[in-house]
Amino acid sequence: MTKDDVMRVLSKVTDPEIPVLPITDLGIVEEVRVEGDGVEVDLLLTFAGCPALGIIRKSVEGALAEAGAAEVKVTFRTSPAWSTERVSEAGREALKGFGIAPPTAGAVSCPYCGSADTHRESSFGPTLCRSVYYCEHCHNPFELMKPVVLQPRVP
């Protein structure tokens, strides 16, 4: 197996809470090392309490074993820090198609009608990474992938 083979396999592994989003587009695949038929994958921790992380680990191990890796080691790293700025352009489009507005620091647009006439109902939604919004234009509730970026200390 080459690194490219591994990346191709990983691009089919999705986040179980957002099944349209491959982990490669989520931006959590930090490093891949191949030695003989052993593969080591370093993933970045997203939300500390996210229950999907254990499932992603198992999915990566299963997919690589199926592709011929004899030994797979998946490590979650806290450094460098993942941020939602790592979500790829393809990932942002996939989120919209799934009814989730992609993370943004600016105005939040409705993933259904595109209107920016929206307001936040709650920071906390069905998963740790999603907030609940409402579109005043098409009257649909929708979710936003919660933007997380590094927070400098209080001055």
Added chain:
Amino acid sequence: MSAHPFVLTLLTALGDDEFVIGHRDSEWCAFAPMIEEDVAFASIAQDEMGHARLYYELAASLGGPSADELAFSRAPDAFRNAVLVERQNADWGYTVARHLAYDTYDDLLTGSLLDSSLHPLADIAALVRREERYHLEHQRIWARELAFGTDESRARIQVGLARTLAEAAGLFETLEWHREAKAEGLLPQLPEELLDPFVKAMGEIMTLFGMMTPPLSPEGGLGGRSGHHSEDLVTAAATWQEVYRLDPEATW
């Protein structure tokens, strides 16, 4: 090779505050004033317990017991959380006031930990801060709602704040292991050094919401950092440890 005991104590105490308040948050699930708050407090609980796991796992990697053992098999007097976070939720006013105070403290603490000489600890602090921002914002929104709501809601948040500040000093209790950790650069600031910025930050919030600033009693809520807890922790730990204690060898 095991790290110095003060390193393990520090990391365990950092995890304990998060774990115990996370347990209290989880108790609101299905009982909060509205369904959005069931979801919010369940999410906050999940975040806090995730943070606790990061601190516990770092302690484990440096020679401490595993994260599961730390959370589920220690006796209450081995916990190093501040008494404030173990108190029962009481009413919504106290819940919001206590969490607002805790998140304000946590913001100062994690900001300071960004400079820790223990780099994995600084990395954890950076991760934790990204999520805590939402907690702090949420509690501020609720404090404002209660302050400008009805006479009753205003009275309840005011009473909740007074009860909180009567015991908040426990968060800043500074023991020998804190001083050892500071001498080695693990802890950039002692807890007691965060007290003044905390009082200032809480005062600013209360002024903004037109509330009186209740006094912070310097001797209130001490003891948690050396394992002296209230009965509230004993009953809470009996709940969260019940399943684990049935069969500590079970795998999930």
